[in-house]
Each structure stands twice: as structure tokens, then as C-alpha cells.
Amino acid sequence: AQTVTQSQPEMSVQEAETVTLSCTYDTSENNYYLFWYKQPPSRQMILVIRQEAYKQQNATENRFSVNFQKAAKSFSLKISDSQLGDTAMYFCAFMKHGGATNKLIFGTGTLLAVQP
Amino acid sequence: DAGVIQSPRHEVTEMGQEVTLRCKPISGHDYLFWYRQTMMRGLELLIYFNNNVPIDDSGMPEDRFSAKMPNASFSTLKIQPSEPRDSAVYFCASSLLKGLGNEQFFGPGTRLTVL
Numbered sequence: 001a002q003t004v005t006q007s008q009p010e011m012s013v014q015e016a017e018t019v020t021l022s023c024t025y026d027t028s029e030n031n032y033y034l035f036w037y038k039q040p041p042s043r044q045m046i047l048v049i050r051q052e053a054y055k056q057q058n059a060t061e062n063r064f065s066v067n068f069q070k071a072a073k074s075f076s077l078k079i080s081d082s083q084l085g086d087t088a089m090y091f092c093a094f095m096k097h098g099g100a101t102n103k104l105i106f107g108t109g110t111l112l113a114v115q116p
Numbered sequence: 117d118a119g120v121i122q123s124p125r126h127e128v129t130e131m132g133q134e135v136t137l138r139c140k141p142i143s144g145h146d147y148l149f150w151y152r153q154t155m156m157r158g159l160e161l162l163i164y165f166n167n168n169v170p171i172d173d174s175g176m177p178e179d180r181f182s183a184k185m186p187n188a189s190f191s192t193l194k195i196q197p198s199e200p201r202d203s204a205v206y207f208c209a210s211s212l213l214k215g216l217g218n219e220q221f222f223g224p225g226t227r228l229t230v231l
Contacts (some may be wrong), residue, residue: 033218043205045222091159095218102147102211102218103172106159 002027004094006107013082014115020067021110023076023092029053031097034068034075035104040088048090051075053097079112087114120223122208128229134196137226140189141210146179149220150183151207159207165191167214198230 013019025034036048045082046067051059051068063083067076079086092107121140129135141148149164158162163173176183180199185191195202205227209220 035219043225043227045207045209047219050219073141102149102213102220103161103164104149104220105161108158 002029002094002096002105003044003094004105004107005028006089006092006110008110009108010113012113012115013079015082017082018078018080019082019112021079021090021092021112023075023107025073025075025092025094027073027094027096028055029096033095033097034066035093035095036064036066036075036077037091037093037106038088039091039109040085045091046112049077084116086112086116088112117202120208120210120221122206122223122226124226125224126229128231129198129229131199133230134194135198135202135228135230137193137208137228139193139208139223140192141191141208142222145210145212146188146220147211147213148185149192149207149209149211149218150191151209153205153207154203156178162193175220182205195228198228200230203228203230210218 005024032053034051038048040045049059049061049064058068063080065078089109089111091109094105125140146167150162153159162175163183165185183193205225207225208223211220
């Protein structure tokens with residue numbers, strides 16, 4: 001069975017600075033997807049970034065980028081130029097590729113507070 | 117598209133009462149998921165459907181929980197009888213198997229409080 005671990009329950013960063021959220025996972029699969037979802041106080045779950053395991057290049061979406069280390073089973077999220085609106089709970093998630101399933105397995109989340 | 121729609125947004129009920137949560141997925145999506153979020157257990161997948169057929173209900177906590185998807189545009193999650201430990205936020209999500217890296221689109225959630 002797959003598991004996702006987020007070892008940082010809470011983090012804080014000053015506005016305009018850079019912060020990195022950690023995520024590790026355990027799987028015997030070779031092909032899979034990894035995701036970071038954001039949940040602001042409104043509680044809406046929003047996809048931040050997606051990474052396909054077969055791609056060596058790290059995904060980037062504007063101020064958000066990942067450091068994907070497949071051998072180490074690590075998938076960290078870097079937020080550059082942090083903004084107050086980035087304050088939210090961030091969830092790392094795993095999905096097996098292929099077959100007839102889109103089942104997501106979530107980590108426990110990291111609560112990020114961006115300080116003015 | 118309006119996105120995934122859930123109703124009600126908030127529900128307060130008393131222990132022993134029946135609760136029905138509703139979800140309308142994004143049109144054209146062939147997967148629908150029900151999640152429960154609590155402080156203690158985080159986000160848990162309860163059940164998911166593919167083309168209206170339940171595929172995996174291993175996350176459903178007990179027989180008091182049931183879910184149906186009578187057609188491609190509607191699903192319900194029912195709790196009967198409800199208990200205080202069922203208090204949580206329940207999310208519905210939908211996706212396409214082959215679409216956009218299998219992204220799941222979430223609804224706004226229903227906050228359930230059982231007194």
C-alpha cells in the first residue's frame with residue numbers, strides 16, 4: 001500500500017521570502033502522479049502543481065515549483081516570493097498511474113502561515 | 117462550468133437523525149469521489165464511482181454510511197443513524213480518467229455537525 005508523509009505540521013514564512021514544504025512517499029509502483037493541493041481558510045481544495053513520475057524535469061507553476069527525487073521518494077514544494085494569500089493548509093498526494101482508478105492518497109498536511 | 121456542486125454547505129443535526137449529502141459532478145467527468153476530512157484522520161477516501169458504478173467502498177466506515185450515484189450528474193452520501201463522531205467536512209470530487217493528469221476537482225465541502 002502507498003503512504004504519504006508530511007513531517008511538518010506547521011510552518012511560517014515572511015512575506016516575499018521562500019519556503020519549502022516536505023513530502024515523502026512510499027510505493028512499489030514505477031509510474032504514478034504526485035500532487036500538491038492547497039486548502040485556504042475557505043476550505044476549497046485547489047490543485048497547485050502536478051508531477052508525472054516518468055518525467056525527470058521538475059514541474060513549475062509560476063511561483064510554485066517542486067523538487068522531485070524519485071529514488072529518494074521525495075516531493076517537496078517550493079513557494080517563492082510568498083504572498084499573504086498563500087496562507088493555507090498544503091496537502092501532498094499520490095496517485096497510481098494506469099488501471100481504472102484515479103484514487104488519491106493524501107498526506108496529513110502542512111499548515112503554512114505567511115506573515116506580513 | 118460551475119465546478120463540483122455540493123449541498124448543503126452546512127448541516128447541523130442531532131444524533132440518531134438521517135443525514136443526506138448531495139453532489140453534482142462536473143459535466144462529462146466519469147469518476148466521482150467522496151472524502152471525509154477530520155482533524156484526527158485528515159482526508160480519507162470513503163468511496164468512489166466510475167461511470168455511476170461503485171468501484172471501491174473500502175473507506176466507508178461502517179454500515180451506517182451508504183452512497184449512491186443514480187445517474188452521471190448526481191450522487192448522495194447518506195448517514196443513518198448519525199453519531200457525533202461523524203462530525204466532519206465531507207468533500208465530493210470528480211475527474212476524468214484520461215484528463216489533465218487525472219486531476220480531481222473538489223467541491224466546496226459540506227460541514228456536518230452531529231450534536
